[in-house]
Amino acid sequence: MIHTSVAIVVALIVDAWLLAFVALRGRQTWLKATFVVLALSFILMGAAYVGSAEGLLAPSWHLAVLAALVLAHPLTAILVLSLIHGETLPRRRPASLLLLLPVPLIAALAPVDGWRLETAYELNLLGAFLVLCLAIALAETIHVRITSVLFQTESFWLSLGVVALIVAGPVYSYELGTLGVSAAVGLNVTTPVVLAAFALVTFHAEPFPTPFRGHRRRWSGASSVGGGLVFVFEEARPKYAIITARSEARRGRPVLILSRSGGKAGHPEDRPLTSMIEPTARAALRTVATASEFLVRDPGGIVVVRDLADIAALSGWPRTREMVARLAPMCRETNSTVILCTSRLSASEKEGLRSLRYPWWPLPDPADEIEAILARSFGPGAGRLLAAFCRGHALRRGDLTTDHIDAIASFLDEAVGDLAGTAGDAKAAQSLREQVASAVSALCAFRARNPASLAGGDWPSREAGATDQDLIVTAGEYWKGKETEELFASADALGARDPLYDRARSIFVEHLGNAGEGVLRLEIARLGKTPEELTSADIVRLADRASVDLAAMAEVIDLPRERQRLSDELESVRKRLLAIAGDDA
Amino acid sequence: MKRVPTHVDGLDEVLGGGIPAGSIVLVSGAPGTMKSSLTYSILHHNARAGTKGLYISLEQSRASLLDHTRGLGYQLEATNGNLSLLDLAALRKRLEGPVEQPWMDLLRLYAQGIRSSFDYRLIVLDSLDALEILAKFQNVRKELFDLTRWLRSLDVTAFLLAELPADAGTGASPPRSYFAKHKEEYLADGILHLKMARQGPFGMQRQLRIVKMRGTRHDTDYHALVFEDGFKITRILA
Numbered sequence: 001m002i003h004t005s006v007a008i009v010v011a012l013i014v015d016a017w018l019l020a021f022v023a024l025r026g027r028q029t030w031l032k033a034t035f036v037v038l039a040l041s042f043i044l045m046g047a048a049y050v051g052s053a054e055g056l057l058a059p060s061w062h063l064a065v066l067a068a069l070v071l072a073h074p075l076t077a078i079l080v081l082s083l084i085h086g087e088t089l090p091r092r093r094p095a096s097l098l099l100l101l102p103v104p105l106i107a108a109l110a111p112v113d114g115w116r117l118e119t120a121y122e123l124n125l126l127g128a129f130l131v132l133c134l135a136i137a138l139a140e141t142i143h144v145r146i147t148s149v150l151f152q153t154e155s156f157w158l159s160l161g162v163v164a165l166i167v168a169g170p171v172y173s174y175e176l177g178t179l180g181v182s183a184a185v186g187l188n189v190t191t192p193v194v195l196a197a198f199a200l201v202t203f204h205a206e207p208f209p210t211p212f213r214g215h216r217r218r219w220s221g222a223s224s225v226g227g228g229l230v231f232v233f234e235e236a237r238p239k240y241a242i243i244t245a246r247s248e249a250r251r252g253r254p255v256l257i258l259s260r261s262g263g264k265a266g267h268p269e270d271r272p273l274t275s276m277i278e279p280t281a282r283a284a285l286r287t288v289a290t291a292s293e294f295l296v297r298d299p300g301g302i303v304v305v306r307d308l309a310d311i312a313a314l315s316g317w318p319r320t321r322e323m324v325a326r327l328a329p330m331c332r333e334t335n336s337t338v339i340l341c342t343s344r345l346s347a348s349e350k351e352g353l354r355s356l357r358y359p360w361w362p363l364p365d366p367a368d369e370i371e372a373i374l375a376r377s378f379g380p381g382a383g384r385l386l387a388a389f390c391r392g393h394a395l396r397r398g399d400l401t402t403d404h405i406d407a408i409a410s411f412l413d414e415a416v417g418d419l420a421g422t423a424g425d426a427k428a429a430q431s432l433r434e435q436v437a438s439a440v441s442a443l444c445a446f447r448a449r450n451p452a453s454l455a456g457g458d459w460p461s462r463e464a465g466a467t468d469q470d471l472i473v474t475a476g477e478y479w480k481g482k483e484t485e486e487l488f489a490s491a492d493a494l495g496a497r498d499p500l501y502d503r504a505r506s507i508f509v510e511h512l513g514n515a516g517e518g519v520l521r522l523e524i525a526r527l528g529k530t531p532e533e534l535t536s537a538d539i540v541r542l543a544d545r546a547s548v549d550l551a552a553m554a555e556v557i558d559l560p561r562e563r564q565r566l567s568d569e570l571e572s573v574r575k576r577l578l579a580i581a582g583d584d585a
Numbered sequence: 586m587k588r589v590p591t592h593v594d595g596l597d598e599v600l601g602g603g604i605p606a607g608s609i610v611l612v613s614g615a616p617g618t619m620k621s622s623l624t625y626s627i628l629h630h631n632a633r634a635g636t637k638g639l640y641i642s643l644e645q646s647r648a649s650l651l652d653h654t655r656g657l658g659y660q661l662e663a664t665n666g667n668l669s670l671l672d673l674a675a676l677r678k679r680l681e682g683p684v685e686q687p688w689m690d691l692l693r694l695y696a697q698g699i700r701s702s703f704d705y706r707l708i709v710l711d712s713l714d715a716l717e718i719l720a721k722f723q724n725v726r727k728e729l730f731d732l733t734r735w736l737r738s739l740d741v742t743a744f745l746l747a748e749l750p751a752d753a754g755t756g757a758s759p760p761r762s763y764f765a766k767h768k769e770e771y772l773a774d775g776i777l778h779l780k781m782a783r784q785g786p787f788g789m790q791r792q793l794r795i796v797k798m799r800g801t802r803h804d805t806d807y808h809a810l811v812f813e814d815g816f817k818i819t820r821i822l823a
């Protein structure tokens with residue numbers, strides 16, 4: 001075997017390994033398909049060349065080598081464009097696929113015009129086409145290197161791959177031609193370098209692990225946030241972004257939430273897809289890839305970038321800003337929506353984001369608004385009521401959202417009921433009931449408002465006279481003051497009563513959905529107790545049982561990922577039960 | 586209309602290509618009429634063709650079901666991970682206790698949780714009767730209405746297995762109420778009725794009838810249901 005053949009066989013082995021690696025590990029359908037076809041072209045080209053050179057294949061195979069060479073060139077250009085523009089390339093720049101059109105024409109003309117591998121890069125139609133393809137790829141990599149900070153590193157690797165192809169292709173052929181050596185003209189031993197560089201960029205721009213669904217039709221239906229736009233939700237905590245995501249998911253709209261904490265963003269009943277932003281310097285690039293893959297599969301969907309500040313911290317603001325700018329055309333082309341949260345962004349980063357001129361919605365913290373609404377009915381004691389509610393439900397004030405309004409209403413009803421039962425003053429109780437009903441009605445009206453309506457800034461906390469505390473305290477009639485004070489005391493008592501069961505229930509429901517309460521009652525009954533009799537020791541026993549008895553809930557599933565997810569939920573239940581037992585002790 | 590092939594020789598022809606995708610199909614019949622085997626076979630063949638399926642067993646354990654289906658020649662390994670068996674029968678034993686168990690909620694928890702990582706398009710619930718007993722349906726028709734509504738929201742093709750008494754439907758022309766206990770036939774889009782029919786003085790034959798299939802022109806005759814290297818239906822010879 002001649003030395004050239006040995007070198008090409010080694011290159012073929014590396015090419016095949018890279019092909020298998022990308023085919024098995026790649027997550028982006030279009031990129032993977034393009035890479036695989038390109039690698040196959042290189043392999044076919046090399047294998048046919050070695051076969052012909054070693055006399056294993058008939059000389060007519062040179063046409064196959066030539067066809068593979070011709071196909072590889074437009075594919076190189078298309079792959080480079082795809083790596084830069086992502087999965088949406090066929091949608092955004094379908095003209096780039098026209099590069100494939102001349103391939104059959106050239107393959108047909110090759111025998112007529114006597115084109116051979118050795119003369120592939122000469123001054124003729126074939127050579128011009130091949131050089132044009134390489135020039136497009138090189139120009140795009142140079143352009144992206146100059147204009148993009150997001151692709152700064154990747155553009156180097158792309159340039160390396162294309163330059164290697166040019167040096168070992170037309171340049172080397174020209175040199176051999178000048179030296180009068182024609183035996184090795186046309187073959188390309190740098191294909192492993194080219195494929196390795198492209199594979200590296202493929203994995204740099206890999207989407208975050210996400211359980212993507214199959215390709216679906218474009219979603220169309222009523223929505224609270226319009227399609228084709230990027231919205232910025234200005235909130236201290238990303239609450240409305242998640243509320244919007246869940247409410248859109250309930251309408252059947254495909255939703256993807258990108259966050260640092262990953263996959264526990266929703267109850268099983270209304271769970272949007274979630275993806276965890278991995279702590280890597282390429283987080284911005286991978287976020288674009290994740291959103292792109294999701295929107296290609298589910299056009300018309302919503303991507304919520306909950307932790308934009310984390311991406312800025314990982315990749316730097318310039319890259320994050322470009323990432324955001326790249327999401328906008330993606331949105332327009334797929335009639336999808338992207339929601340960005342400004343939570344924890346610095347003032348300069350917010351200014352940078354504002355300069356992109358996307359719809360900017362300042363949104364309130366639901367906890368503040370709930371307190372403001374309660375203050376209208378209960379004056380300065382509203383904070384105390386809310387604190388009692390949070391204590392009774394093992395919540396931090398910062399965690400309160402409009403999803404808790406039903407629970408607050410029920411808590412207030414219960415507090416008034418208890419007060420009526422002990423105070424024995426029917427008039428006072430009736431008056432308080434009316435106050436509670438009015439507050440609940442206002443809370444429900446507030447919950448019904450969507451982010452678009454709140455973005456106008458007419459929030460309960462900003463309304464004039466909403467917290468007319470002095471009036472309530474000084475001018476209120478005797479009974480009114482007495483009633484509210486008693487209500488606060490009743491709420492305090494309610495917040496402190498039977499907290500263990502309520503807290504355990506909220507943990508079970510949070511992790512297991514509606515089934516959680518039933519499972520908790522079953523476990524309590526197995527302890528021979530009732531919910532009212534629960535003690536800290538029982539909670540510890542419940543936690544122990546959760547790791548043994550409830551583990552069976554995960555064991556019945558034969559899908560490793562789902563089994564692990566449920567196991568994680570149950571482990572979280574166990575840890576949180578131990579935590580509340582510790583707090584109570 | 587997109588259809589889900591049953592891969593039962595002869596049945597797809599009668600159904601015009603298969604069951605309309607997204608339908609809720611009641612598969613009812615007496616014990617021994619191969620309801621479970623037939624629906625497992627549909628899931629198995631579709632899984633081999635790349636369509637994911639979830640089989641929820643409330644009665645038979647996974648080991649027993651796999652043993653049974655392997656005996657019929659259906660190897661789970663051949664489905665390339667496209668078929669999942671949810672063994673709620675095992676959970677039933679672990680959750681037995683003095684108070685009512687939240688079976689409907691658990692069913693939703695599993696079915697919807699699994700959907701997030703395993704995008705199944707077919708689901709079999711084996712069986713409706715076991716669910717009714719476990720979940721202690723108070724108002725059966727309302728609970729079944731809720732169940733079918735929830736199944737529709739999953740956007741899957743669902744097969745609900747329902748047990749009928751051994752002597753049900755043995756008359757020449759069985760009344761409709763024989764196909765379901767609680768008039769769930771009105772909630773289902775399709776009904777496949779399976780029965781054992783007497784053949785001569787000693788023989789018995791399994792028979793299948795498409796009682797109802799919305800969006801499909803089909804005959805309503807009974808067909809012989811035969812298992813020979815797979816299910817097939819044939820015309821009944823006198």
